[in-house]
Amino acid sequence: MSDYILELNNITKNFPGVKALDNANFRLKKKSIHALLGENGAGKSTLIKIITGVYNQNEGKVFLNNQEKSFSSPNEAMNAGISVVHQERNLIRRFSVGENLMLTNLPKNNLGLIDYNTVAKESKKWLDIMELDIDPNTIVSDLTVAKMQLCEIAKALSLESKILLLDEPTSSLSPQDTKNLFALLKRLVAEQDVSIVFVSHKLEEVFEICDEVTVLRDGKNACESEQITNLNRQKLVKLMIGRDEQIIKSKKNIDFTDESLLDLQSINTDLGHKNINLNLKKGEILGLYGLVGAGRTELIKCVLGLDKINSGQILLNNKEIKIKSPKDALEKYKIGYISEDRKKEGLILMHDVLSNAGITVWSNLKKILSFLNDSIVYNKVDPYVKQLEVKTPSYQQIVSNLSGGNQQKISVAKWLASGTDILFIDEPTVGIDIKTKSYLHELIIELSLKGTSIILITSDMPEMISLADRIITMKDFKVVGETINNHNYEEMSSSIMGNIHE
Amino acid sequence: MNNKIPNFVKTNQFGLLILVIVFICIFSFSTDGFTSRFNIYALSRVVALDIMIGLAMMVVILTGGLNLSLGALGVSAAMFGGWCMESMGIPISITIILVLAFGSFLGWINGFVTVRTGVHSFIVTLATMSIYFGFMTLLTEAEAFRKLPEAFTDFGSLKLFNKYISPLLIISVLTCFVLYYIFKYTDIGRKLIAAGANPDAAELSGISVDRMFIYCHMLSGFLAALAGIMLTARIGAAIPSMAGHLGFDWLLPAFLAPVLGGTLLSGGKVTVFGTMLGAILVTLINNGLYLIDVGEFWVRFFLGIILLGAVLLDRAREYFTVKNSIVS
Numbered sequence: 001m002s003d004y005i006l007e008l009n010n011i012t013k014n015f016p017g018v019k020a021l022d023n024a025n026f027r028l029k030k031k032s033i034h035a036l037l038g039e040n041g042a043g044k045s046t047l048i049k050i051i052t053g054v055y056n057q058n059e060g061k062v063f064l065n066n067q068e069k070s071f072s073s074p075n076e077a078m079n080a081g082i083s084v085v086h087q088e089r090n091l092i093r094r095f096s097v098g099e100n101l102m103l104t105n106l107p108k109n110n111l112g113l114i115d116y117n118t119v120a121k122e123s124k125k126w127l128d129i130m131e132l133d134i135d136p137n138t139i140v141s142d143l144t145v146a147k148m149q150l151c152e153i154a155k156a157l158s159l160e161s162k163i164l165l166l167d168e169p170t171s172s173l174s175p176q177d178t179k180n181l182f183a184l185l186k187r188l189v190a191e192q193d194v195s196i197v198f199v200s201h202k203l204e205e206v207f208e209i210c211d212e213v214t215v216l217r218d219g220k221n222a223c224e225s226e227q228i229t230n231l232n233r234q235k236l237v238k239l240m241i242g243r244d245e246q247i248i249k250s251k252k253n254i255d256f257t258d259e260s261l262l263d264l265q266s267i268n269t270d271l272g273h274k275n276i277n278l279n280l281k282k283g284e285i286l287g288l289y290g291l292v293g294a295g296r297t298e299l300i301k302c303v304l305g306l307d308k309i310n311s312g313q314i315l316l317n318n319k320e321i322k323i324k325s326p327k328d329a330l331e332k333y334k335i336g337y338i339s340e341d342r343k344k345e346g347l348i349l350m351h352d353v354l355s356n357a358g359i360t361v362w363s364n365l366k367k368i369l370s371f372l373n374d375s376i377v378y379n380k381v382d383p384y385v386k387q388l389e390v391k392t393p394s395y396q397q398i399v400s401n402l403s404g405g406n407q408q409k410i411s412v413a414k415w416l417a418s419g420t421d422i423l424f425i426d427e428p429t430v431g432i433d434i435k436t437k438s439y440l441h442e443l444i445i446e447l448s449l450k451g452t453s454i455i456l457i458t459s460d461m462p463e464m465i466s467l468a469d470r471i472i473t474m475k476d477f478k479v480v481g482e483t484i485n486n487h488n489y490e491e492m493s494s495s496i497m498g499n500i501h502e
Numbered sequence: 503m504n505n506k507i508p509n510f511v512k513t514n515q516f517g518l519l520i521l522v523i524v525f526i527c528i529f530s531f532s533t534d535g536f537t538s539r540f541n542i543y544a545l546s547r548v549v550a551l552d553i554m555i556g557l558a559m560m561v562v563i564l565t566g567g568l569n570l571s572l573g574a575l576g577v578s579a580a581m582f583g584g585w586c587m588e589s590m591g592i593p594i595s596i597t598i599i600l601v602l603a604f605g606s607f608l609g610w611i612n613g614f615v616t617v618r619t620g621v622h623s624f625i626v627t628l629a630t631m632s633i634y635f636g637f638m639t640l641l642t643e644a645e646a647f648r649k650l651p652e653a654f655t656d657f658g659s660l661k662l663f664n665k666y667i668s669p670l671l672i673i674s675v676l677t678c679f680v681l682y683y684i685f686k687y688t689d690i691g692r693k694l695i696a697a698g699a700n701p702d703a704a705e706l707s708g709i710s711v712d713r714m715f716i717y718c719h720m721l722s723g724f725l726a727a728l729a730g731i732m733l734t735a736r737i738g739a740a741i742p743s744m745a746g747h748l749g750f751d752w753l754l755p756a757f758l759a760p761v762l763g764g765t766l767l768s769g770g771k772v773t774v775f776g777t778m779l780g781a782i783l784v785t786l787i788n789n790g791l792y793l794i795d796v797g798e799f800w801v802r803f804f805l806g807i808i809l810l811g812a813v814l815l816d817r818a819r820e821y822f823t824v825k826n827s828i829v830s
Contacts, residue, residue, distance in 0.1 A: 306705075330708035339706055348700040350770055359696055359707045366689035373687050414707065 004063070005030045005195050006051070006082075006163055011060035013046050013219075020046040021057070022219040028163065031189050033196045035206040035228070038216035039240055039433035044199055047216065048165055051197075052084050053077035083156035084165040091140045091148060091155070098123035098136030101155050126158045127151075129192070130184055145292055146177035150184070157192070164188075165197045170205060171430060174291035175461070175497070182209045201431065203233055204462075215239040241435050254284050254469045256484065259318065261453050262335075262422055267312035269302040271295065273477045276312070280422065285444065285454045287468030287485070289461070289496055295477035296457045297340060300424045304329050304337055330360060336420035338411055340427035340457070342404075346411035349400035353392050356399050356410050357381040360418035384416040385409075388443070405436035412440065416447075423447070426457045441467060465492045473499040514764035518779040522786060529790035536793055542666050545789055547736055550670035551729055552781035555752050556759025557674075557681060558725035560777045563760055564698040565718045566769025567623030571612060571631035572726050572756050573749015577742065578638040579605040579723075580730030584647030584740025587654065594654050602727050608634060609723020613716035623719070635748045646741040650734070658735030670732050675778070677725070682774040694718055699770025754805055758784045761812040784808070 006028040013021040021043045028034050038044045049055045050062070053071025062069050064080060071077040091100045098116075099106070101123040109115040123136040132150055140148060149169060156164055166185075170178045186209070188194045198210055206213065206228070213231060215222040222239040231239075260279035267276040273295055280286050288296045302309050305323040313320050316333055329335040339345035347356050358365075358377035365380055366372045378395060385395075388409040392402055399407060408428065415423055425444065429437040444467055448454050458464050464471060465487060473481040473496050481499030485492060529536040555572065562569040569575075583601040586592040592600070612630055616623040660669050685691040697704040697714035705711045729752075734740045745751045761767065762783060763776025784805065791801045 304706075325710060326706050327708045327710050336708075337706055339703075344700075345702045345706050348696055348703050348770070350699055351696070355692060355696065359692075359704070359709070362689045362692055363708070370688040370690045372689045372692065418708075 003030050004028060005065060007063040007066075008047070008051070009061050009063070011047070011050060011057045011062075013043075013050065013055060014058050019219055021050075021216075023060075024216060024219060024221055025224050026051075026214050027225050028195050028197060029212065029225075030195055031193060032211045033185060033189060033198055033209055034225070035198045035200070035210040035213045036216070037199070037203075037206065037213060037236070037240055038222075039435060042216040042240075043219040044216055045167075046219075048084065048167065048197075048199070051077070051163075051165065052082055078159060078161075081160060081162040082165070083159055083161035083163070084167065085149070085152045085156060085169060086167050091151060093141040094139065096137050096139055097127070097134055097143070097151055100140055100151065101126060101136070101158050103155075104159070123154075123158070126154045129157065130154050130188075145172045146174065146181075149173065149177075150181065153184070153188075157188070157194075162193060163195050163197070165199070167199045168201065168431065169198075170200065170202065172292055174459075176291075178205070185209060201433070201437075202460075203236055206236070207233070217242060237434060241433075254281055256281065256470065258282065260315070261317060263313075263315035263318070264303070265313045265315065267299075267302070267314070268310045269299070270308040270310060271298045271302060271477070273299055273302065276479055278472055278479060278482075280453050280455060282453055283448050283451050284469050285448045285456055285467055287464045287471040288455060288457045288474060289459075289464050289471050290474035291500065292459065294474040296474050297426055298477070299474070300337060300426065300455070300457070303424075304335070330418060330420065331363060334419070334421040335424070336360065336415040336418055336422070337424040338415055338426060338428060340430065342407055342411045347399050347407055350398060352396050352398055353385070353390070353402075353410060354378060354381070354395040357385055357395075357413050357417060360414045364418075381413065381417045384413040387416070388413050389439070405432050408432055408436065408440070412443070420452070422453045422455075424455045424457070427459065428456075429458070429460065429463060437463075461493050461496070462489065464496075465489050471496060475500050515773065515776045515779055518762065518764075518776060518783060522779060522783050525783065525786045525790060529786065529793065533790065533793040536790065539664075539666055541789070541793075543661060543668060545785060546666070546671040547668040548789070549782055549785040550668060550674040551732055551736070552755040552759060552785050553671075553674040553778050554677065554725055554729035554732060555756045556763070556777045556781045557677060557774070558722045558729060559756035560760035560763075560765050560772055560774070561681075561694075561718050561725065562623065562722045563765050563767060564694060564769055564772050565623070565715050566698055566767075567616065567715075567718075569609075569612060569627050569719070569722050569726075569756075570624065570753065571608075571627040571634055571749070572722070573745040573752035574631040574635035574638070575605060575608045575612075575723055575749070576726035576730035576733070576752065577745045577749050578608065578634045578730075579727035580734045580740050580744070581638050581642050581647070581742060583731055583734060584650060585642070587651055588647040588649050594651055598731060601731055602724055605723040605725075605727020605730070606720045607723070609720040609726070610716060612723065613719025616719065617712040617715050631748055639742055642742055644742050646739050648739040650739060654735060655738040658732075658738060668736075670736060673728075673732065677728070678774050678778050685772055685774065690717070695770060695772065754809065755781065755784050758805065758809055758812060761809070761816055767813070767816050780812075 004027050008026040011021050011024045024043065024047060026047060036044055046055065050057050053074050053076050056070065069080065098119040102119050107115045107118040107122065120136040127134055127136065130150060132154065134147060143151065169181060173181060185196055189196060200206060210228050212225045213228055214224055217240065258281050261282045262280040264276055264278050267273060276299060290296050301307055303314060303323060305325045305328060314323065321333060323329045323333065326337065343349060354374060354377055358381050361380050362372060365376050390406050390409045390413065392406060399410060428440050444454060456468055465485060468485050471483050471485050472479055483492065483495050535541050558572055559569055579601050582604050583597050586597040586600055587594065612623065612627050616626045657669060662669055685695060693709050694714050694717060697709055697711040701711045733744055737744060759780035760777045762780035764773040765771060765777060787804065788801060791804060
């Protein structure tokens with residue numbers, strides 16, 4: 001008997017025109033945490049979908065506990081003890097924690113009605129195993145993002161899952177929550193006989209928690225069940241992207257005594273920001289760091305006029321301005337905002353590349369009687385789309401058909417085309433592969449060198465420290481610290497975390 | 503994909519065109535008088551109106567909303583026109599301008615209330631439908647205006663192209679071209695579509711979504727008022743019940759034409775010529791079934807079935823939204 005709980009041997013999966021997986025192997029040891037890595041499009045999600053029964057492989061075999069299996073639906077896989085915790089929350093927000101945990105098997109009383117006492121008792125059992133201090137009667141939407149994540153794992157456990165697939169579980173968690181999650185995962189592996197497949201773009205986490213690593217590149221194994229101790233970050237990145245990673249650092253000299261370009265003075269908002277003061281110099285990258293819920297994105301939206309500023313002043317070049325809407329910001333003050341949520345707020349997924357890339361410049365390009373045709377827009381945006389190396393078959397391609405990295409490039413391209421002086425960039429590289437990520441980093445630095453002033457919101461500490469010139473820390477809708485960045489990771493991160501946990 | 507097949511063939515409109523031709527063939531062979539000069543002329547008068555009504559609904563569907571007040575609004579505007587001409591003696595040309603402005607104003611009310619309250623336009627226009635129609639009935643005391651200027655009513659019964667085609671159809675087709683131009687070749691048209699497709703993204707890209715939605719409703723009111731004038735010219739009088747109680751008679755063609763034509767009910771995609779073809783198809787089926795003499799209720803039955811089919815088609819379309827362009 002081998003000590004593998006799950007084995008996938010020589011898996012090939014074809015889609016029309018693409019070989020998503022090409023003879024790929026994946027072996028998960030019992031009671032281990034196994035990282036599954038790869039760039040976007042490398043075949044990770046296809047592999048996961050084969051494990052969970054969403055797809056069937058064209059060639060190759062799947063063994064569960066040494067028995068050949070083939071799941072024809074996610075339900076079958078779930079019954080066999082395989083659960084996935086997705087990036088997107090799969091909880092029903094208006095239901096209580098208990099109801100969500102017991103959803104597939106709600107206990108009933110003699111009258112055939114739901115027995116809420118048992119719901120609470122049963123779900124409490126799983127919450128206790130996870131040492132989670134949550135009342136099962138809490139409504140899910142009242143939980144923090146981190147707790148929702150943990151509830152999802154509790155839900156998977158309640159289905160008696162022995163294999164947990166975690167897809168980017170930390171993307172919306174604070175460092176502290178991440179630490180708690182990892183402690184929990186380790187305990188689950190040790191005490192509950194659970195094996196975990198861990199998918200993440202954050203390599204630091206992989207080194208922290210995983211035992212073995214499988215890397216996919218272009219549908220093939222770049223490495224297979226490699227011991228994590230045999231690898232380091234550099235080797236891992238090379239396996240993933242097929243070449244060495246370039247580390248980027250901004251090497252600018254900003255004179256922080258210069259006059260500010262944009263100045264927020266004692267801003268109080270409807271959303272609860274208290275006495276926010278911050279200023280942005282010309283050509284500076286000002287980082288806004290904080291945990292999820294610190295009010296950073298909300299602050300930007302207030303500045304853009306989407307929510308109300310109750311008191312305080314916004315100065316642009318020392319003149320007070322009132323921004324009524326993003327339209328106002330763009331057209332009057334040349335301020336743009338690259339949203340963190342490219343699918344909902346950044347792009348119009350059902351429209352084509354040209355209209356997405358051109359949306360910010362239509363007003364400027366229109367001729368008499370509001371006339372505007374595709375070639376006028378094309379001439380304007382083409383240089384930027386080319387510069388960003390967006391991979392698309394044509395400008396008529398619907399954006400939802402592009403990869404995440406290319407979508408993000410388009411949501412950046414449209415703001416480059418608009419030629420704004422100030423750009424608010426919100427979480428520019430969430431869920432983006434390493435190649436595109438370093439590309440976007442270079443671009444942000446280049447932009448600032450050319451004189452664009454940038455406020456950068458990111459929860460990715462390494463990203464913040466490599467890009468920002470100055471870092472403002474926010475917590476609970478207040479500014480709690482300001483540090484000039486010396487690009488030394490250890491010093492900066494401890495100083496920032498110090499600000500947050502003071 | 504196979505590039506040898508022209509893109510047009512893959513579109514919804516092409517399928518519609520085939521359907522239109524198939525129905526024309528069926529009805530030509532199976533009925534007497536379908537191709538007669540009289541019938542074609544009658545068809546052109548009906549289809550002109552259905553196109554206009556379909557377009558009026560289409561521009562609101564673009565926002566992901568609906569305009570149930572379409573019929574009530576169109577009739578109210580038409581009654582206003584009748585009053586202008588008959589009671590006030592205002593010249594025809596000025597009356598038309600006033601009516602269109604009035605229609606746009608009623609549309610503005612729909613849009614303004616929808617945007618300000620955040621209530622779905624379905625509810626808002628359900629209310630305004632009742633308000634407009636009720637108010638109109640109150641003011642006119644349900645009396646028709648039958649003594650309209652001859653020049654106006656003559657236009658409605660004018661016969662062009664060897665007496666086959668009504669000038670009303672020309673107005674509708676021209677309107678299609680104008681709308682196509684607006685959506686395809688103007689800044690404002692693109693913004694209307696973008697706002698309809700994803701209001702959040704459009705707003706953050708510097709588009710005033712509220713204003714765009716109000717424009718859509720105003721355009722809808724404008725087109726409905728135009729339809730009202732055309733109907734008045736066609737029957738030679740402005741009658742409160744000319745679109746049925748509360749304007750209900752307009753609703754079925756209003757939905758059928760754009761939905762058959764390929765406009766997405768969730769918004770963000772318009773098909774001007776699809777709507778035109780959709781309207782033609784509906785009118786054809788209507789007319790053909792009458793000629794086959796299946797009876798009034800069967801016609802309604804079939805139109806209901808077609809609407810249901812078209813909505814299912816819409817769901818499928820949303821799923822495959824698609825290699826077609828946004829304006830077509």
